[in-house]
Structure formats: structure tokens, C-alpha cells
Amino acid sequence: MRLSRYFMPVLKETPGEAQVISHQLMLRAAMIRQTSAGIYAWLPLGKRVLANIEKVVRREQDRAGAIEVLMPTIQSADLWRQSGRYDAYGPEMLRITDRHDREMLFSPTAEELFTAIFQNGAKSYRDLPRNIYQIQWKFRDEVRPRFGVLRGREFLMKDAYSFDLDYDGAVHSYNRMFIAYMRTFAAMGLNAIPMQADTGPIGGDLSHEFIVLAPTGESDVFYHENWLKPRDTSGINADDRVGLAAFINGLNADYAATDEKRDLAAEAACGAALKQSKGIEVGQVFYFGDKYTAPMGVTVQGPDGAPVTPLMGSYGIGVSRLAGAIIEACHDDAGIVWPEAVAPFKLALINLRADDGACAAACDKLYADFTAAGIDVLYDDRDERGGAKFATADLIGLPWQVIVGPKGLAAGIVELKRRATGERIEVPIEAVVGRI
Amino acid sequence: MRLSRYFMPVLKETPGEAQVISHQLMLRAAMIRQTSAGIYAWLPLGKRVLANIEKVVRREQDRAGAIEVLMPTIQSADLWRQSGRYDAYGPEMLRITDRHDREMLFSPTAEELFTAIFQNGAKSYRDLPRNIYQIQWKFRDEVRPRFGVLRGREFLMKDAYSFDLDYDGAVHSYNRMFIAYMRTFAAMGLNAIPMQADTGPIGGDLSHEFIVLAPTGESDVFYHENWLKPRDTSGINADDRVGLAAFINGLNADYAATDEKRDLAAEAACGAALKQSKGIEVGQVFYFGDKYTAPMGVTVQGPDGAPVTPLMGSYGIGVSRLAGAIIEACHDDAGIVWPEAVAPFKLALINLRADDGACAAACDKLYADFTAAGIDVLYDDRDERGGAKFATADLIGLPWQVIVGPKGLAAGIVELKRRATGERIEVPIEAVVGRI
Numbered sequence: 020m021r022l023s024r025y026f027m028p029v030l031k032e033t034p035g036e037a038q039v040i041s042h043q044l045m046l047r048a049a050m051i052r053q054t055s056a057g058i059y060a061w062l063p064l065g066k067r068v069l070a071n072i073e074k075v076v077r078r079e080q081d082r083a084g085a086i087e088v089l090m091p092t093i094q095s096a097d098l099w100r101q102s103g104r105y106d107a108y109g110p111e112m113l114r115i116t117d118r119h120d121r122e123m124l125f126s127p128t129a130e131e132l133f134t135a136i137f138q139n140g141a142k143s144y145r146d147l148p149r150n151i152y153q154i155q156w157k158f159r160d161e162v163r164p165r166f167g168v169l170r171g172r173e174f175l176m177k178d179a180y181s182f183d184l185d186y187d188g189a190v191h192s193y194n195r196m197f198i199a200y201m202r203t204f205a206a207m208g209l210n211a212i213p214m215q216a217d218t219g220p221i222g223g224d225l226s227h228e229f230i231v232l233a234p235t236g237e238s239d240v241f242y243h244e245n246w247l248k249p250r251d252t253s254g255i256n257a258d259d260r261v262g263l264a265a266f267i268n269g270l271n272a273d274y275a276a277t278d279e280k281r282d283l284a285a286e287a288a289c290g291a292a293l294k295q296s297k298g299i300e301v302g303q304v305f306y307f308g309d310k311y312t313a314p315m316g317v318t319v320q321g322p323d324g325a326p327v328t329p330l331m332g333s334y335g336i337g338v339s340r341l342a343g344a345i346i347e348a349c350h351d352d353a354g355i356v357w358p359e360a361v362a363p364f365k366l367a368l369i370n371l372r373a374d375d376g377a378c379a380a381a382c383d384k385l386y387a388d389f390t391a392a393g394i395d396v397l398y399d400d401r402d403e404r405g406g407a408k409f410a411t412a413d414l415i416g417l418p419w420q421v422i423v424g425p426k427g428l429a430a431g432i433v434e435l436k437r438r439a440t441g442e443r444i445e446v447p448i449e450a451v452v453g454r455i
Numbered sequence: 456m457r458l459s460r461y462f463m464p465v466l467k468e469t470p471g472e473a474q475v476i477s478h479q480l481m482l483r484a485a486m487i488r489q490t491s492a493g494i495y496a497w498l499p500l501g502k503r504v505l506a507n508i509e510k511v512v513r514r515e516q517d518r519a520g521a522i523e524v525l526m527p528t529i530q531s532a533d534l535w536r537q538s539g540r541y542d543a544y545g546p547e548m549l550r551i552t553d554r555h556d557r558e559m560l561f562s563p564t565a566e567e568l569f570t571a572i573f574q575n576g577a578k579s580y581r582d583l584p585r586n587i588y589q590i591q592w593k594f595r596d597e598v599r600p601r602f603g604v605l606r607g608r609e610f611l612m613k614d615a616y617s618f619d620l621d622y623d624g625a626v627h628s629y630n631r632m633f634i635a636y637m638r639t640f641a642a643m644g645l646n647a648i649p650m651q652a653d654t655g656p657i658g659g660d661l662s663h664e665f666i667v668l669a670p671t672g673e674s675d676v677f678y679h680e681n682w683l684k685p686r687d688t689s690g691i692n693a694d695d696r697v698g699l700a701a702f703i704n705g706l707n708a709d710y711a712a713t714d715e716k717r718d719l720a721a722e723a724a725c726g727a728a729l730k731q732s733k734g735i736e737v738g739q740v741f742y743f744g745d746k747y748t749a750p751m752g753v754t755v756q757g758p759d760g761a762p763v764t765p766l767m768g769s770y771g772i773g774v775s776r777l778a779g780a781i782i783e784a785c786h787d788d789a790g791i792v793w794p795e796a797v798a799p800f801k802l803a804l805i806n807l808r809a810d811d812g813a814c815a816a817a818c819d820k821l822y823a824d825f826t827a828a829g830i831d832v833l834y835d836d837r838d839e840r841g842g843a844k845f846a847t848a849d850l851i852g853l854p855w856q857v858i859v860g861p862k863g864l865a866a867g868i869v870e871l872k873r874r875a876t877g878e879r880i881e882v883p884i885e886a887v888v889g890r891i
Binding site: 025 | 459460461462463464485488490491492494495496497498499501502503505520522523524525526527528529530531534546547549551553554555557559561568571572573575576577581582585587592594596598608609
């Protein structure tokens, strides 16, 4: 993409409305603009990040055997009355009356609808286990939306729902999502710690929140210092029920809990290894058995012909929130430092002298070569000073910068800068595509 | 995907609720389920089709130089008051009051918000021309939603908005989208005829609807029979302003108009070549100048320093409606016949004897080989009769079927069936992956 033809209105000043660094940087880097309280437009750079986060989430859900569907955002209140949540949910639910005076709502989560859709399609024990997911916009009418996309009202969420015949199967489904979540967050460069958590309005017996440590987080969290080291999940076979359970039990042996689920005895046992900090929740997994299937009357025919009530879990990832959480974890004084997997472009190609014919020709050729090699490039071909171009490239945080100036070019050299370390090396111009 | 682990609850009977063939087939093939009047859940097969349609639309938008963003579904009423459309839009607009009693709405289209976002980011003539688009869910509270996704209330739309400095530029932006639309629909196997159309609530001077002919369509349309032959756009360079305009003027020389824009003199000139039929609108393009930028006070600084009011067009494609429109155009008595570009899987692998060890082993190997070759396969590994498997494969309409039975297998042969023609040929099992 040529920057001269793009839409990336970066801001020099930090907007007063933004309190936390991720919100400031998302505004400054022209990723988002607020359109109403807690509601954001995603500008081109932000949309690319969102799409990349979605891609990682989808890949790991598919790998875990979950099947993608898509539910409508506007749902009937009747369905939520069956589960008893229509009255219980409170003012966070955006309630709507349509032109025929039917009571509707903007889905804040979708346990009821997934349960109904499953019931419509699954008849026999052979149709289980299943895990069905979507990536869809949700709305929660927060009384005080804040911190940009970290606590917005309209937000993009991946929500999955598992259906099993028995408790052991349901726990395995839970464990499968548990490991998929660890892989998802690790692939984005995050150390998201699974912590025992309260089940809140979803309900149920068992829940973990995946927490990214950040001083600007809203949750107080308590954990053994072992969690500061990322865990390696590469050797884990999620089809091996016993091995997977053993791995997850091993993880849980290291204490980690949110404020609501503190265990003072376990904390005492940690001794000096106990850490306390603030954290951002990027995902949560729940097991809640028949909390929805029982009141909604969902059964399938069991192997012996008798009806069986499926046991469920649900599994959320805050896709739009992750854009902010990653920035909270990955930035420096100059701006964002994107992990490769979610970076909006892989590299910034910076022409230091757009008015110099040789520089422009060399950059145009590099741009064509990178593009032909399948590398996403943002090409700063604007007629601006080098200093402004460096500042913009650092602000938007692409992993690599290729810098082309007249002096180097005369010697056949360009500069290659790695954003994360600031390291700059000189590279022969014909070798630079191969280096990325 | 193994069908034994998928979620594809096909229906044997045609549901009474569905009047048109695409709605019937989308329900029977387990693509969608209605969740409220005019609101649908997309089951796994339907979600894959929707994603494939999105992919084609996105590819052609990007190729035309449009830049992707994403706007929220819930918008402030204030913005719509600036353009005067809040009161004008009528009961099709889903109006919402949030917990702080602010007036909001579910976006039925997004001229106002794109104009505001553009104004926020573009300051100078150098920031034009731009074309910015999104693929996002919209809501129109139709009084009588019907025909499944062809006239739903919540629907997925691609909407693009162009901003130009002068009339000639704006017409070129219009023409660029015009040709992009022809390419988009052709890539999906559709002959969508551009017809002169009324501008409706969007407003403006110039509009074309892209119409797929179908007896179940809701629009009466009138056109020269030359339009029955698809047009070749492959040689057109959309950067060549003059050549592109000449090509489009040439197209428009053949009469085609919707009911509201009939020209009886032009129809008389067609003579016996005039055709009348029913059609489904799958896209519409508008030029409306300063209809939004003027009342919203949008200007950029021109080359001479004086403010310029940008001229706009907008360009919609009904992404979810296309799923239905394609089926209206592509089906036979046995079910759907997907064009390759949007088919949910490329082929059905049918094991005629799931209880036969040799058949299962051969199919498992073919499944692995197809997958390794990057070919999306739906593998019918269920313990069902061959007849039921054939009927399901024909119903869901994947372009190819590979049929494995014990007799053929003993001779090293499988059957390859092309869904569109019904043609079946015998192929040596080791050659079949290469044939696809």
C-alpha cells in the first residue's frame, strides 16, 4: 500500500480523552476513532490488525475441532426468557423494540441461541461432542465505557459453545479450549495467564480467565511467579484426553487467581513467590453443565434410546479488546511494537527523498519486489521530511523498516531496522527482500 | 471436514415457511435457520459460502483501490439529524434508546458515518480521491421480511463511499466501482445486468442497480436481449479514465432499466429485442455529489488554498443476499449447483461402504491427499446408505463428487462426478487428486 493513497490520519498530539497508553496509541496511529461513547470506527490500519487477530483465533479454533457459524446480533427476548436471563441480565443488555412491538435485544453473549440452534440440528448421541463458534459483534451497555477498545460497548468477540454427553467429555472439551487459548495468545506474542475466576452472569461451576499482566489492567490478580515464564504447549496432543488433562492439572498446580477467587491458604503456600498485579482479561472459559440445556428442554437420544441432556461449556475471546491488550504489552516511548502475527503490515518502506528520481525508482522497484514476494508493505512515498517519516513508522510499529536514502543508494545500500530492538543494519539493496 | 464430526442438519422435507427455491434449498441444505422474522443464523455450510462471497467482493474492492475499514453497527441519531435522514428514513430504521436515554440506531447504511470519518481524517486536496469500504451487518426493519436472505432484516452488506475533488473524478470513481461490480458478479458465476435505477433514500442524480434475472425476483426489469450474453471485462484497464468511460458508455448503449426508470422511447427502439422479466438486485451504485458533504459542512483545502466540498458516491453489494441470488440462478431439481468461487467445499468424498475396511482406508488416504493438496473436502464417512449420501451431496451442490465403492476399488478405480453436468467418469484412484 502506498501511503500517499492510504487513509491513515495519524495524530501528533495525544488526545485528552484517552487515559491508557493503548487507547492513546490507537488514536494516534489512526487505528480507531470514537463515534459514540464506547463505540469505535476501525480505520484501515486498525481493521488490518483486527483481521489478523481474527485469523489467529480462527486458526486455533479450527485446529481444536471447533466449527464456525454466525449468529445474528439482534435476537428475540423470548429465547432469553426461557433461560431466565432476560430479567436477570440488567441494564447492560441493550433492549430494542421493533416496528411490530416485538421485544428484541443486541446479543451480549449467545448461550441461548447456540443452545437452540444445536437442539434444532442434533438428534442423537452420534451428533456429540460438538464445539460450535462464531466471531461476531456483541453489545454490552456499560455504564462507564472507558480505555478505548479495552472496555467498549460494541465489541468483537469469539464465542464457542461445547456440547457433550457426559461430564468427562465436557471436561475434555474445556481442556481442549484451554490449550487452544494458550496457543492463541502465545501466537500473538502475549503471556496470558489462566487464572481461576468467578463465573458471573454466564453461571456454572468452573471458569478460568486468561489475563495479560499490565499496570493499566482493571483486575487485581494474584499468582505464583512461575507464571511470568511463558509455558510451552508445542508438544501437547489435544486428542490425548489423559495427557492433556495431566498437562493442565500441572499448570494449575501453580497458583493464579482473580480477586473474586483468592485462596489465602494457597497464597500463603507460595511464600515469597506470590505476586500481585493488575491484569487485562482477554479470554474466559466456562463449564456450566446443564444450566441452559435443562431449562430449555434440550435432549438427544442416547445409545440406549433414553434421552440425554447435553452438558455445555462456553469460551470467549475478546477479539477487539486484544488489539488494545497487545499494545498495552507491546509498546515503547516511540509507539506500538507489533508482534509479527498481528502487525498490520510486515514492513515500512521509507523513501527519504520522494523528490529524488533515483530514490523513487529504487523504492518503486523494492515495493514491487516485496509485493511479488507476498510481503505486506506500507510504502511511505509521501513528500515529507525523513524525521516525520521515521516518527510515523515508529508510531505505527511495523516489525521492519527499510530505509532508502540518496547516499546509501549511490553505494547500493539500504538500511534495515528492526522496530522491536531499534537495531539498524546496512544491507545491499538487492539482498533486502531475501532478508525479510 | 469429516461429515461425522460436522454440523450439517439437512432436511428431507421442504419447510412450509419457504416460498422461493433459494430459501427452500438454504434451509434444506442446512445453510441457515430463521431465529426471528427476517433474521437468520448461518450454520457451518452457510457461513463458508458467506465467507467465500466476502472473499470475492473484498478481492475486487481491493483491486479497484478501495480501502477497507469497519464501522460500528450502533450509531448515534445526532449524526443522522445532520443529514436530515433521521426523520426522513421512516420505520425501516431500527431505533434504539441506550441506558443513558441517548437516541441510537442500528445502521441501515452508512453515508453519514463515512462522511464524518472522512472529514476527521482528510484535510487537503492531496487526501483525495479516496474510496473507503466496509463489509458489515446492517439492519432494515422491513414490514414484511420474506424469501429468506433475499429480503431479510439483518443482512451483510459491502458498502463503499468515494470522495472526489471534482465531477470528472467522481464519475471516474463511479465507473471504477461499476467495472469492479461486473467483475465481482462474473467471478461468482452470475450475469448481473447494470440497469438505470431510482436513487431512493440514498438520493442523488445517477444510479445503476445490478440485477440477476430470476422468475422469483421482486423487481420488474426491461432490457435489450444483448444483455443475456455476459460481457467480457478482462481487457479493461480501470486506471485508464477515458477507456473505462468509453467501455461503460458502450455498455449503457444497450437499454436496461428497472420499473421506476423505464424509457418508453428507448424500449420502442429495441423493437423485438426488448425483454421483460423479474430480477433480484444484488448491488447498487450511486452518484450524489454534495448531498451529504454540503449539509455536514465537509471541506478540504484545495490546491489554491480555498476550501473544496468533496463529491461523493456510494456503492452497495448485498453479500448475504448474494447467497440466495446465486442459488436462484444455480440450482436444479436435485439441489444447489455452486459456482466454484463460492462453493462451501470443492468436493464431496463419498464412501459408499463406511463399514468396509478397504473403502474406509482408501477414503481416509484420499481425504489426507486432497487436504495436503489444499483442496477443501467434505468427507461423507457416515454409516449411511449410498442413496442417502448421493442425495445429500447433490442437495448441497459441491462442484465435484468422488465416489468410492468396494467394486471399483478392487479394480483401483473411483468415480468422479461433476455436479453441474451430472457427468460421471471412472478414474484410477491414484490419479484423482491430480484431476481436481
